[in-house]
Amino acid sequence: MNIYFAPMEGVTDAIFRRVHRRHFDGVDKYFMPFISPTKSMTFTRREQFDMSPEQNAGMPVVPQILCNSAASFNALAVLLRDMGYKELNLNLGCPSGTVTAKGKGSGLLRAPDKLRELLDGIFTQPVLPISIKTRIGYESVEEWPRLLALLRDYPMSELIIHPRTRQEFYNGMPHREACELIAFPFLYNGDIFSLSDYQALTEKYPRVSGVMLGRGLVANPALGRKLRGGAELTMEELRSFHDDLYTEYLHYWPESAVVGRMHLIMKYFCSCFEETGSVRRMLRKARSVAEYDEAVYRLFHECGLKKEPVFDVDILLGRDQRT
Ligand SMILES: Cc1cc2nc3c(=O)[nH]c(=O)nc-3n(C[C@H](O)[C@H](O)[C@H](O)COP(=O)(O)O)c2cc1C
Numbered sequence: 448m449n450i451y452f453a454p455m456e457g458v459t460d461a462i463f464r465r466v467h468r469r470h471f472d473g474v475d476k477y478f479m480p481f482i483s484p485t486k487s488m489t490f491t492r493r494e495q496f497d498m499s500p501e502q503n504a505g506m507p508v509v510p511q512i513l514c515n516s517a518a519s520f521n522a523l524a525v526l527l528r529d530m531g532y533k534e535l536n537l538n539l540g541c542p543s544g545t546v547t548a549k550g551k552g553s554g555l556l557r558a559p560d561k562l563r564e565l566l567d568g569i570f571t572q573p574v575l576p577i578s579i580k581t582r583i584g585y586e587s588v589e590e591w592p593r594l595l596a597l598l599r600d601y602p603m604s605e606l607i608i609h610p611r612t613r614q615e616f617y618n619g620m621p622h623r624e625a626c627e628l629i630a631f632p633f634l635y636n637g638d639i640f641s642l643s644d645y646q647a648l649t650e651k652y653p654r655v656s657g658v659m660l661g662r663g664l665v666a667n668p669a670l671g672r673k674l675r676g677g678a679e680l681t682m683e684e685l686r687s688f689h690d691d692l693y694t695e696y697l698h699y700w701p702e703s704a705v706v707g708r709m710h711l712i713m714k715y716f717c718s719c720f721e722e723t724g725s726v727r728r729m730l731r732k733a734r735s736v737a738e739y740d741e742a743v744y745r746l747f748h749e750c751g752l753k754k755e756p757v758f759d760v761d762i763l764l765g766r767d768q769r770t
Pocket of ligand 1: 453454455456457458479480481511538540541580609636637638639659660661662663
């Protein structure tokens, strides 16, 4: 069974991926947050850093492309191949309004002709194997059978499904029954936060050849290992991963940016701890490295680790009653 790290823009950047791999095994591939090519092939600083071969040396990493033009996709594919990448992923899932308004990401799911044109153009003579990450529709789950039939016409290396529609963003339960329609091995993504989630999924849908983990793996960086029958996360491991990540960010970024990023990551990590109420408030209010360091010290010294850490969306969104 394959276990992949999902792309998460603003979270799983090159530094995060590299440090994660140094500390935890159990992940077969890391998917990069999307790169969105322009006609002139100019890239944001974030994109340049994230795809640079130096930052990804020795990593099993898959660049993800977000676009609706075969010419742009193919031009970027050549660039990425020349940088040494071995495969690519097409994003048909991004639900953001600014992306879908331009007919990209899940915006392509409501324009089957445009989607077919793009797929015809990228699969005619691909320079690298291409996998696809998709939602199951734009407006409604009823679009899935036709969308799946369309996708089946193309020789993608892997299909990764997130069984929600664009309109659902990340709300509600994933429509796992969409898996029943897929008659070939595929990768599943969505709300796998624990070993029992994983077992329930793979027992029910035997054609699942692997899972892509996002929020659950950020919250519990040992989740990949755990799903493979390995040990539970320990406090020492989490502390060591945190410290290494923090040190790397401080090496590359200004302090205020580091505190902002660590603040976000700690919201996920807080799912691993039993009681974090007042410490979480301290973390949230930390504006300087000194304030952040004090809050982190308290978190690791005063709060116990849960027996089985599970990602908690209420903690992430600040809806937890205890804060
Ligand atoms: C903050 C954030 C950023 C994301 N960025 C991307 C992205 O760049 N490309 C992509 O395909 N999906 C992106 N996603 C979606 C995730 O890859 C994944 O599909 C989603 O989190 C559901 O999986 P999970 O329940 O395991 O977290 C993002 C999700 C989040 C929460």
